[in-house]
Amino acid sequence: xxxxxxxxxxxxxxxxxxxxxxxxxxxxxxxxxxxxxxxxxxxxxxxxxxxxxxxxxxxxxxxxxxxxxxxxxxxxxxxxxxxxxxxxxxxxxxxxxxxxxxxxxxxxxxxxxxxxxxxxxxxxxxxxxxxxxxxxxxxxxxxxxxxxxxxxxxxxxxxxxxxxxxxxxxxxxxxxxxxxxxxxxxxxxxxxxxxxxxxxxxxxxxxxxxxxxxxxxxxxxxxxxxxxxxxxxxxxxxxxxxxxxx
Amino acid sequence: xxxxxxxxxxxxxxxxxxxxxxxxxxxxxxxxxxxxxxxxxxxxxxxxxxxxxxxxxxx
Amino acid sequence: xxxxxxxxxxxxxxxxxxxxxxxxxxxxxxxxxxxxxxxxxxxxxxxxxxxxxxxxxxxxxxxxxxxxxxxxxxxxxxxxxxxxxxxxxxxxxxxxxxxxxxxxxxxxxxxxxxxxxxxxxxxxxxxxxxxxxxxxxxxxxxxxxxxxxxxxxxxxxxxxxxxxxxxxxxxxxxxxxxxxxxxxxxxxxxxxxxxxxxxxxxxxxxxxxxxxxxxxxxxxxxxxxxxxxxxx
Numbered sequence: 001x002x003x004x005x006x007x008x009x010x011x012x013x014x015x016x017x018x019x020x021x022x023x024x025x026x027x028x029x030x031x032x033x034x035x036x037x038x039x040x041x042x043x044x045x046x047x048x049x050x051x052x053x054x055x056x057x058x059x060x061x062x063x064x065x066x067x068x069x070x071x072x073x074x075x076x077x078x079x080x081x082x083x084x085x086x087x088x089x090x091x092x093x094x095x096x097x098x099x100x101x102x103x104x105x106x107x108x109x110x111x112x113x114x115x116x117x118x119x120x121x122x123x124x125x126x127x128x129x130x131x132x133x134x135x136x137x138x139x140x141x142x143x144x145x146x147x148x149x150x151x152x153x154x155x156x157x158x159x160x161x162x163x164x165x166x167x168x169x170x171x172x173x174x175x176x177x178x179x180x181x182x183x184x185x186x187x188x189x190x191x192x193x194x195x196x197x198x199x200x201x202x203x204x205x206x207x208x209x210x211x212x213x214x215x216x217x218x219x220x221x222x223x224x225x226x227x228x229x230x231x232x233x234x235x236x237x238x239x240x241x242x243x244x245x246x
Numbered sequence: 247x248x249x250x251x252x253x254x255x256x257x258x259x260x261x262x263x264x265x266x267x268x269x270x271x272x273x274x275x276x277x278x279x280x281x282x283x284x285x286x287x288x289x290x291x292x293x294x295x296x297x298x299x300x301x302x303x304x305x
Numbered sequence: 306x307x308x309x310x311x312x313x314x315x316x317x318x319x320x321x322x323x324x325x326x327x328x329x330x331x332x333x334x335x336x337x338x339x340x341x342x343x344x345x346x347x348x349x350x351x352x353x354x355x356x357x358x359x360x361x362x363x364x365x366x367x368x369x370x371x372x373x374x375x376x377x378x379x380x381x382x383x384x385x386x387x388x389x390x391x392x393x394x395x396x397x398x399x400x401x402x403x404x405x406x407x408x409x410x411x412x413x414x415x416x417x418x419x420x421x422x423x424x425x426x427x428x429x430x431x432x433x434x435x436x437x438x439x440x441x442x443x444x445x446x447x448x449x450x451x452x453x454x455x456x457x458x459x460x461x462x463x464x465x466x467x468x469x470x471x472x473x474x475x476x477x478x479x480x481x482x483x484x485x486x487x488x489x490x491x492x493x494x495x496x497x498x499x500x501x502x503x504x505x506x507x508x509x510x511x512x513x514x515x516x517x518x519x520x521x522x523x524x525x526x527x528x529x530x531x532x533x534x535x536x537x
Contacts, residue, residue: 044255049248055259059268066272085530105275113268120264140484147480151471160534161467165481168463168527172485175516179488186495218276225283232290236297245295 012089014231015240025224028217035214042207056120057204063113064208065215066106067135071173073103073219074138077145078170081163091227093159094234096166097149098227102219104142110135130184134177141169155234319404320412327416330389337385342424345378349432360437367436368497371446372453372490374432375425379454380479380486382421383461386413387469387532400536407525410466410532414458414524422454438497445500449493452513459517459524460485466531489516 011017043061050057077096084092114132115125126132145162152158235241249255258265314322331338352370353363390396399409429450430443438446464482468474496509 045249049259054261056261056264058258058261058265062268062272102279105279109272109275112271116264116268120261137484137487140480144481144484147477148467148471151468151473151477157534157537161531164463164527164531164534165467168485171523172488175488176484179491179512183491183495186499222279222283225280225287229283229286229290232287232294236294241294242298245291245298 012091014091014094014235015238017091018228018231018235018244021224021228025221025228028221028224032214032217032221035210035217039207039211039214042203042210047203047207048201053121056117059113059117060204061207061211063110063117065212066110066113067131068212069215069219070103070106070110070135070138070142072216073099073106074141074166074173075170077103078166081166084159085163085167090156090159090234093156093163094227094230095223096162097159098223098230099219100142100145100149100162101226102222104139104146106215106219107135107139107142111139128184130177130181133180133184137176137180138173141173145169316404316408320408323404323409323412324416327413328420331416331420337382338420338424341378341381341421342428344381345374345425345428346432348374348377349435353435364437367433367438368442368446368494368501371429371432371436372450372494372497375429375450375454376457376483376486376490378425379421379457380461380482382417383458383465383478383482384468384475386417386462386465388465388474391469391536396532397536400532406529406532410462410525410528411459411521414462414528415455417458417461418455422450422458425454426450442497442501445506446497448510449496449513452510452517453489453493456489456513456517456520457486459520460489462528463524463531466528466535469532469535489513492516 011020039061043058047058047061049055077099080092080096080099083089084096111132114135118127118132119125145165148165149158149162152161232241256262256266349371352366352374356362356366387396390399400406402409426447429446430438433443433446461478461482463485464478467481468478471477492509492512496506496513499509500506
């Protein structure tokens with residue numbers, strides 16, 4: 001028998017994953033910190049001043065990572081959801097539940113930083129451009145997930161119901177994005193578009209890339225920490241938890 | 247490096263509110279999540295430990 | 306001893322019987338069927354009260370307002386889709402029966418369309434007149450609602466199944482499915498506006514039709530999964 005196979009499936013048990021996550025999260029936290037420091041350094045000291053947007057464009061170094069991660073996390077959540085429904089594993093639902101709040105917060109950050117970018121650049125706190133509007137709808141999808149989860153008492157049923165919701169959501173995201181783009185071009189009253197980012201100097205691209213990675217490592221760290229809490233909470237009546245408490 | 251002075255750095259070419267607002271909010275959210283999770287964990291452990299104690303004492 | 310002649314029911318007759326059951330059950334509580342329709346009228350009337358009676362503005366707003374109002378009204382009766390059968394145990398029977406649950410769910414969604422969507426389609430031109438829409442625009446409004454409301458029923462059935470028996474189900478259901486309704490809204494209202502602007506509506510209608518086909522194929526699948534989860 002392939003020992004590697006056994007090795008991985010062992011961690012599908014919440015008990016084992018609890019301790020694995022406990023050993024893993026400090027590494028991801030360290031990565032997140034290092035990448036953040038490097039990213040911030042580039043954002044403020046390496047990336048040049050933009051010809052059109054001055055120093056204001058530097059918001060993209062948090063706006064873009066927040067948007068990218070909010071979408072990526074939703075995909076990962078849906079992935080865990082599908083896995084959990086297919087293989088009936090408890091841990092998958094817990095991982096999806098662990099990721100959701102962070103994803104929602106990133107979507108929220110994306111919207112707020114987008115507004116803070118839009119106001120000085122285009123004069124309005126909110127523009128109904130395709131990307132911002134899609135991000136808003138993504139936030140609604142996250143909020144729906146969180147609301148459904150909190151309203152169902154039985155954790156297993158909540159996980160599975162949210163899994164269905166996440167999968168339905170992920171299928172709809174491209175449809176929603178496409179229809180919002182269509183809607184936006186049809187009603188081309190405002191010519192502003194937050195997709196019109198400044199022409200990218202290499203340093204700017206690097207800065208964004210490193211900040212995206214930093215956000216990614218941060219998200220993994222938080223998800224590992226949160227899933228540990230979820231596991232503790234749900235498995236409270238098991239022997240191993242009782243032993244771990246001492 | 248193109249900041250001539252610290253005050254220039256903080257001023258961000260006039261966009262201080264927007265740039266520092268964004269970065270500040272992001273930092274706040276990150277810090278908030280970490281603290282929240284830590285608090286949640288401590289609450290959980292405290293609660294579970296007291297549950298364990300009552301269970302042990304009643305058995 | 307008399308031998309009981311049991312006629313084996315074909316699938317079509319089972320589904321037809323299910324459809325008749327849905328409709329006759331709903332007819333016993335006509336109020337519940339009429340309320341969403343009245344809601345449609347009231348909401349649509351709120352907008353002019355909110356923005357003023359200026360006819361140019363109302364005409365401009367009409368497709369969007371009417372579509373949003375119809376969407377909200379269609380959503381109102383979704384909770385009933387499974388709740389009653391869940392309460393008296395017949396839902397479990399349906400899940401356990403030999404008939405594919407997906408088909409039963411599709412029949413329920415179709416019945417929902419007949420009972421709530423179709424009245425909205427018929428009522429819409431009356432309200433459209435209040436907003437200053439005329440002839441051709443009213444026709445297109447009806448057509449888009451006709452294509453769109455079945456999709457709303459199908460997507461809504463997913464939400465109804467997910468929130469079965471959950472506290473605060475009504476509002477939660479809305480929160481869950483309104484984002485999913487957005488593409489239908491965009492293309493539905495967009496078609497009426499496009500036509501008013503002299504642009505073609507072929508694209509809008511094909512997209513609405515595509516959304517309908519997609520939901521016919523996928524919504525029952527999601528709904529049956531959700532039902533099984535809710536009934537566990």
